[in-house]
Amino acid sequence: MTTIHAKGISRRGWLRWTVILSAAAALPGRVWAAVARPEAAFGATALDDALAALGDTPQVHEGIQFTTPDIAENGAVVPIRVEVDSQALPNVSKVSVLVEMNPNPLAASFDIPPGTEVYIETRVKVAQTCTLYAVAEADGQLYMQSRETKVTLGGCGG
């Protein structure tokens, strides 16, 4: 089985990562008055319903740079990156990631305070080959970029 990443994870390399284990389940400090969790959008089981719950229909916008792999080795972990050029599309306050054919298309939504780059890297589950959407909200209007990712049937057993 070829390794996805032949270079091992050296413990030494990982020392640059530090972890502070707080035994007590400390409540997050001052919770920034975050926008409430878009429960309706998360509950939606169809793409259009999820988009409607996030706002009106998004228009495609070239200022959104949405990177996904053309082919994912496995649908359980699909790395994605959303980057918005603030000159081309200013005042972005929220970025959402949707996976069209997932049971619940809305995978994640990020509130972005002023001063934070509009840059998100994460990994999502993609149930089957379909279109992924990056939706940015700026001044109450929704903009989007989409890309298709093929999920291959891995392994021998099928």
Added chain:
Amino acid sequence: MAGRIKIRAQKKGDMTEVKALMRHPMETGMRKDQAGDPIPAHFITEVSVFHGDQPVMQGHWGAAVSANPFLGVRFAGGEAGDTVRVVWTDNQGGTGEGETTIR
């Protein structure tokens, strides 16, 4: 034990890049275990990233975020030695926390 988070915070020009890896199964609630019984939904619902005590990102997550989730964010400013903290809560009331200093 509170969920562990490994964080890397790196100064990049006038910006700081944060990469966080979180220890969590992110179960959707739609899977069955080996015995055929449903595995209850268990996923991170809120994740917050702080620079010092200044929030730089608030994530709302569904069960479609991959297991042992990874999050990369960037914010303007940040000096070497500043604290960067990540905190999450999940749908079962669990929490996780991790902290590091900017390099």
Added chain:
Amino acid sequence: MKRHHLGLTLFAAWLCSVPLAADDGVFDQYRDLMGDDNPAVFVIDEGEELWFMPQGPESATLEACDLGLGPGVTAGAYVRFPRYFADADAVMDLESRLVHCMTTIQGRDLEAVTAKPYSLRGDFGTEMEALVTWLAAESEGATIAPEQTHAAERAMYSLGEEIFYYRAGPHDFSCATCHEQSGMRIRLQALPDLTSHTGAAEAWGSWPAYRISQGLVRTMGWRLRDCFRQQRWPELQMGSEASIALQTYMAVNAAGGTMTAPGLKR
């Protein structure tokens, strides 16, 4: 759907030991985006904690466990496996050696420690997986050098080679069916040639590995069991002679290669 070639993208970390991928680079973009953030790092920590955790009727830790380099010596121990242990008069793989220490040092019941070595669907890691992951990380970067000085170790190699070619089951599959040629793949899953040094070193050196499809680190013992499941064979037992023999065959073919585990795999 146009296949997207990123041949020009230099991802040195991935190129180093992998021959031209049998999947002709179709996942390069995917692996490039994944980078090296491997959740196995959590399992390494959990394994380390378990090594130093008093357990069993003796409430003893595993620090007295001799992995071949002396009691408690873990650095560089994994790359010498499988090897002969006089105290058990047997050639052991890492998993059976750990079971030996759990029963003899910690006084734990054999049935209990071997009941569920590998995570089942819905589990989030087992003690054995965590210990093996940490001990593999303790050998990360070391040269693969399984012991072959003892006659029993050499006999295990030839037994392993023969099992490697043993065709059985409704589909007449043996390990060699898929792992006897280089540059081949099942669907888009590249298959290392385990009869060659390069293929064996790449495979033996990268397990245990975090399987993104399962969100778990899997050991070589599990890898063999799951391969046999797909060969339509009955279930391979952890630490069994056939498992140790196959691991010896692979490790000796891989000798001289570099241990890069824990890997990051599909």
Added chain:
Amino acid sequence: MKALTAGITIILNASLMAWTVAADEIEAVLHNSFVAKNQATMERLERDAVQTACSAPRGMPLDNDMLAALREERLNAVVLPADGQYLGDWQRGAEVATNGRGLQSSDDPTQPNGGNCYACHQLAPGEVAYGTLGPSLTGYGARGQSQAMLQYTWTKLWDTHAYNLCSHMPRFGAQGILTEQQLKDVMAYLLDPASPVNQAAE
């Protein structure tokens, strides 16, 4: 028929002696190393003549006239379609070619077995997730549907050892992996001009 196969197996074991750790020793090791699980029973570890003959590394010198006898025996054992109809439904054939399940300890025995052809072969040009252990079968239909071609293709699926002893390909008919109807559907997927195997990728 059983006696014949047994006879061949005995000859084989003798000719393989130079190569083997004693055959009975390896059987004992396997017996102590595996346990039955659901439909994957321990009997599956007992080898027949073909498996015994082919359990050696490539290039092992093997007794050629013994192999020829075995190949002949496999050819004669092939069962052609009872009604003489070789081609079924290519849409169902596509499913058989894609389905990788069947006969594993983790599979539901009440479900039909898959052929898993895509694991090792390229077939429809539009499908990128194909294997390379076997040759590409894209455009197989161009070979036409002569009686000889139908019989050749059927025999390859039924028991490939009839032509190519020690091939890596499973014996889909002889080992009862696929039913006669499933074999007909796979034949259609390969030979029917309307099948995507014989079309350009869209």
